[in-house]
Amino acid sequence: MDDAIIRMKNIHKAFGDTHVLKGISMSVRRGEIVSIIGPSGSGKSTLLRCINQLEEINSGEIYVNDCSMHLKSKSQNEMRKKIGMVFQNFNLFPHYKVIENISKPLNVVKKLNKDEAHEIAVDILKKVKLEDKLDEYPAQLSGGQKQRVGIARTIAMGSEIILFDEPTSALDPEIAAEVLSAIKSLADEGFTMVIVTHQINFASEISDRIIFIDEGKICEQGEPEEIIINPKNERTKRFLNAIKGIV
Ligand SMILES: Nc1ncnc2c1ncn2[C@@H]1O[C@H](COP(=O)(O)OP(=O)(O)O)[C@@H](O)[C@H]1O
Numbered sequence: 001m002d003d004a005i006i007r008m009k010n011i012h013k014a015f016g017d018t019h020v021l022k023g024i025s026m027s028v029r030r031g032e033i034v035s036i037i038g039p040s041g042s043g044k045s046t047l048l049r050c051i052n053q054l055e056e057i058n059s060g061e062i063y064v065n066d067c068s069m070h071l072k073s074k075s076q077n078e079m080r081k082k083i084g085m086v087f088q089n090f091n092l093f094p095h096y097k098v099i100e101n102i103s104k105p106l107n108v109v110k111k112l113n114k115d116e117a118h119e120i121a122v123d124i125l126k127k128v129k130l131e132d133k134l135d136e137y138p139a140q141l142s143g144g145q146k147q148r149v150g151i152a153r154t155i156a157m158g159s160e161i162i163l164f165d166e167p168t169s170a171l172d173p174e175i176a177a178e179v180l181s182a183i184k185s186l187a188d189e190g191f192t193m194v195i196v197t198h199q200i201n202f203a204s205e206i207s208d209r210i211i212f213i214d215e216g217k218i219c220e221q222g223e224p225e226e227i228i229i230n231p232k233n234e235r236t237k238r239f240l241n242a243i244k245g246i247v
């Protein structure tokens with residue numbers, strides 16, 4: 001794939017004796033939205049963490065923008081800054097106000113002066129419709145609002161690639177909807193997104209491609225219609241049936 005922004009070749013990752021990723025090869029095009037689905041424990045979070053270098057791979061190759069992420073280099077650090085991650089449990093600073101959760105990292109990590117950082121933070125919080133919550137603390141927000149702060153922070157840091165690890169699984173369905181809608185609005189802005197989710201309807205709607213992972217391997221991938229409506233692999237079928245049973 002020529003316009004690939006992420007390329008992974010034959011990735012293996014083990015924790016001690018637990019062989020988690022067993023030869024994953026995949027590419028993501030610039031601006032593409034890829035959802036990853038699969039049973040709990042199949043290695044989805046580990047895969048995202050390997051893309052972001054939060055975990056070191058045992059073998060294989062990962063390139064982001066043609067920069068090798070598996071070999072230590074200066075450009076690797078630059079590339080890492082272009083990758084943001086949104087977590088299930090929000091990861092906000094509890095003792096900072098909403099606005100500070102965005103502006104402080106801009107100030108400290110990106111070295112913007114306080115006024116610039118503040119201005120950018122206000123703009124981005126408007127984008128996720130939280131302009132009336134600037135001075136509140138995370139504890140005063142709903143789960144959906146917290147997650148939107150998390151998303152805003154990732155955008156503020158200039159990430160081009162956003163990795164979402166089950167961004168709505170800690171939320172009630174109604175609240176999840178507002179987060180999904182915030183993610184959808186990013187889709188129109190050209191971000192490259194890799195989304196681990198159990199929200200099959202959302203994944204179908206938003207994704208260019210869906211990848212089904214089981215036991216550390218890609219079982220099946222394709223456009224949402226192929227995977228969700230017409231899965232070919234028996235394991236994909238079983239997984240989708242099981243999920244339909246609980247949603
Ligand atoms: N830091 C770690 N140390 C040891 N084992 C881990 C670690 N992270 C994940 N695992 C194991 O790797 C497997 C896959 O986990 P994970 O990637 O979290 O799966 P998923 O996100 O698909 O539920 C599980 O068996 C899990 O226990």
Ligand SMILES: [Mg+2]
Pocket residue numbers: 044045046165
């Ligand atoms: Mg996980």
